[in-house]
Amino acid sequence: MAQRVLIMASEVIREPPRLSTMLLPSPPLYAISDALKSTSGVVHMTARTKVKQALDQSKPGSTILVKGWARTIRNSKEVTFISLNDGSCLSGIQVVAEPDLPNYDEVTGIGTGSALAVTGLLQESPAAGQKLELRAQQIEVVGGADQEYPMQKKRHSFEYLRTIAHLRVRSNTFGAVFRVRSALAQEVHRFFAERGFLYVHTPIITANDCEGAGELFRVTTLDLAHPPLVNGEIDFSKDFFATGTGLTVSGQLEGELFAQAFSDIYTFGPTFRAENSNTARHAAEFWMIEPEMAFADLADDADLAEAFFKRLCRFALDHCGEDMNFFNTQIDKGLIQRIEAVAQASFARMDYGEAIERLKKAPVSFQFPVEWGLDLQSEHERYLTEQVVGGPVFILNYPKEIKAFYMRQNDDGKTVAAMDLLVPKVGEIIGGSQREERLELLERRMLETGISSEALSWYLDTRRWGSTPHAGFGLGFERLIMYLTGMENIRDVIPFPRTPRHAEF
RNA sequence: UCCCGAGUAGAUCAGUCGGUAGAUCAGCGGACUGUUAAUCCGUGUGUCGUAGGUUCGAGUCCUACCUCGGGAGCCA
Numbered sequence: 001m002a003q004r005v006l007i008m009a010s011e012v013i014r015e016p017p018r019l020s021t022m023l024l025p026s027p028p029l030y031a032i033s034d035a036l037k038s039t040s041g042v043v044h045m046t047a048r049t050k051v052k053q054a055l056d057q058s059k060p061g062s063t064i065l066v067k068g069w070a071r072t073i074r075n076s077k078e079v080t081f082i083s084l085n086d087g088s089c090l091s092g093i094q095v096v097a098e099p100d101l102p103n104y105d106e107v108t109g110i111g112t113g114s115a116l117a118v119t120g121l122l123q124e125s126p127a128a129g130q131k132l133e134l135r136a137q138q139i140e141v142v143g144g145a146d147q148e149y150p151m152q153k154k155r156h157s158f159e160y161l162r163t164i165a166h167l168r169v170r171s172n173t174f175g176a177v178f179r180v181r182s183a184l185a186q187e188v189h190r191f192f193a194e195r196g197f198l199y200v201h202t203p204i205i206t207a208n209d210c211e212g213a214g215e216l217f218r219v220t221t222l223d224l225a226h227p228p229l230v231n232g233e234i235d236f237s238k239d240f241f242a243t244g245t246g247l248t249v250s251g252q253l254e255g256e257l258f259a260q261a262f263s264d265i266y267t268f269g270p271t272f273r274a275e276n277s278n279t280a281r282h283a284a285e286f287w288m289i290e291p292e293m294a295f296a297d298l299a300d301d302a303d304l305a306e307a308f309f310k311r312l313c314r315f316a317l318d319h320c321g322e323d324m325n326f327f328n329t330q331i332d333k334g335l336i337q338r339i340e341a342v343a344q345a346s347f348a349r350m351d352y353g354e355a356i357e358r359l360k361k362a363p364v365s366f367q368f369p370v371e372w373g374l375d376l377q378s379e380h381e382r383y384l385t386e387q388v389v390g391g392p393v394f395i396l397n398y399p400k401e402i403k404a405f406y407m408r409q410n411d412d413g414k415t416v417a418a419m420d421l422l423v424p425k426v427g428e429i430i431g432g433s434q435r436e437e438r439l440e441l442l443e444r445r446m447l448e449t450g451i452s453s454e455a456l457s458w459y460l461d462t463r464r465w466g467s468t469p470h471a472g473f474g475l476g477f478e479r480l481i482m483y484l485t486g487m488e489n490i491r492d493v494i495p496f497p498r499t500p501r502h503a504e505f
Numbered sequence: 506u507c508c509c510g511a512g513u514a515g516a517u518c519a520g521u522c523g524g525u526a527g528a529u530c531a532g533c534g535g536a537c538u539g540u541u542a543a544u545c546c547g548u549g550u551g552u553c554g555u556a557g558g559u560u561c562g563a564g565u566c567c568u569a570c571c572u573c574g575g576g577a578g579c580c581a
Contacts, residue, residue, distance in 0.1 A: 078538045129541050152531050153542055275579055276506060288581060476581030
């Protein structure tokens with residue numbers, strides 16, 4: 001029976017759906033074999049093989065079909081070499097074309113960036129540089145590229161490549177960045193799934209601007225040229241949601257609600273901040289991972305953050321080897337050694353008070369003052385993680401005045417149970433806290449900081465009924481990717497970066 | 506938003522004392538039986554960011570603006 005189903009399935013793939021079968025669900029279009037899609041009229045007898053598979057698993061002597069984009073073309077009178085890359089791995093496959101091809105003239109004339117479908121014999125390469133190569137029997141120019149193609153074989157500056165973000169993904173560096181990014185995103189989900197964390201999709205559109213994490217982007221359907229007014233002010237009761245709304249700056253508050261039902265949860269989604277930040281570390285749209293645990297305190301929170309961060313380092317080293325080697329040689333010479341050290345390290349933990357003492361005793365002069373009660377500046381954070389500790393360090397228990405209203409107040413009356421994880425080169429990469437679970441203390445703190453308890457009544461309800469000690473943190477996904485790849489600008493680890501004045505692509 | 510720097514060929518950059526611009530790579534033409542940032546020969550390439558100003562004369566000096574980059578703040 002199973003065999004019969006298989007045969008039927010293959011028949012479905014070979015033939016377009018007929019009227020008599022239309023009562024059944026239509027086979028998905030993508031199931032139609034590439035073999036039938038050739039526009040040249042020539043039917044390829046082999047299914048497409050990805051370059052990674054061809055190089056890793058295929059045996060010399062087999063005939064395969066690969067499809068991809070030409071990175072470099074080197075031709076001489078009797079032989080032409082094409083490096084074909086399809087994004088499945090950093091390496092391209094070397095296609096060897098000789099004049100016996102019927103369209104050899106066409107092949108020698110193609111430009112960098114052309115899309116090709118190559119059928120050929122996989123064979124061991126007689127020359128150095130690659131083990132295997134593809135001796136072409138047939139080359140179809142699927143999509144040509146002329147000399148206007150803006151990417152050259154030569155190395156380009158990242159600044160220039162940002163202006164062609166739609167094409168830069170075809171380069172070695174950005175191929176590696178986005179393969180690592182994808183692999184790490186999947187590992188984030190695996191990490192939490194293994195620990196029984198619930199993945200929650202918190203809303204993108206929000207009506208609360210209470211967290212103070214940044215300026216909101218406004219979301220509205222009002223006619224901006226003629227907005228409805230009440231007493232000279234815009235009347236948001238006429239807006240789509242009957243209230244002022246914006247894009248979320250954090251999923252944390254909603255994440256806390258879910259933690260009070262599912263115990264351990266996390267969010268992983270886009271976050272938006274309308275700050276006019278012009279730095280290598282800030283984007284207006286970025287992705288953030290925010291776990292939240294009920295029945296947990298600050299130490300549990302730091303434990304989770306440490307396990308999480310080390311796991312991601314280990315994963316990048318073990319499963320993104322080719323791309324990581326590329327970063328280690330081309331982008332950041334000490335990268336692998338540094339990440340290896342972090343993956344094995346025990347992260348230091350230091351109270352804010354001790355950090356201040358250390359900074360005061362430091363034999364260097366800082367541009368900004370060091371005083372208990374003042375926030376740590378970038379230069380201070382860098383000194384702590386790079387000079388004092390020489391590795392990742394949690395700074396714990398900050399003065400309450402410089403931290404958010406929801407953080408749990410410590411018994412000393414001066415500090416809150418906040419933590420920042422600082423790492424060399426990047427600085428702050430994780431920020432988290434134990435949350436204030438005591439209703440009265442939370443309400444008092446909101447009053448002090450001028451946050452409306454009416455607008456957050458749903459948040460306060462979790463403290464009213466079945467409140468638990470709980471804690472969580474936020475990890476900026478792009479900062480993680482920067483740290484793991486050695487890339488120094490956030491705009492180069494996100495596909496189409498949104499920063500002030502930039503929303504193209 | 507503040508401070509600093511930059512903007513010259515398709516790309517990366519040089520351009521001296523103020524005298525209307527040059528290198529490399531890419532491109533194009535040719536050569537080459539195995540290249541791999543291929544090599545060799547030949548060849549073309551400019552609103553010098555924009556607008557003013559000083560000057561006999563401005564890529565160069567001055568002013569304003571625009572854009573980009575670095576640093577800072579905000580934070581992840």
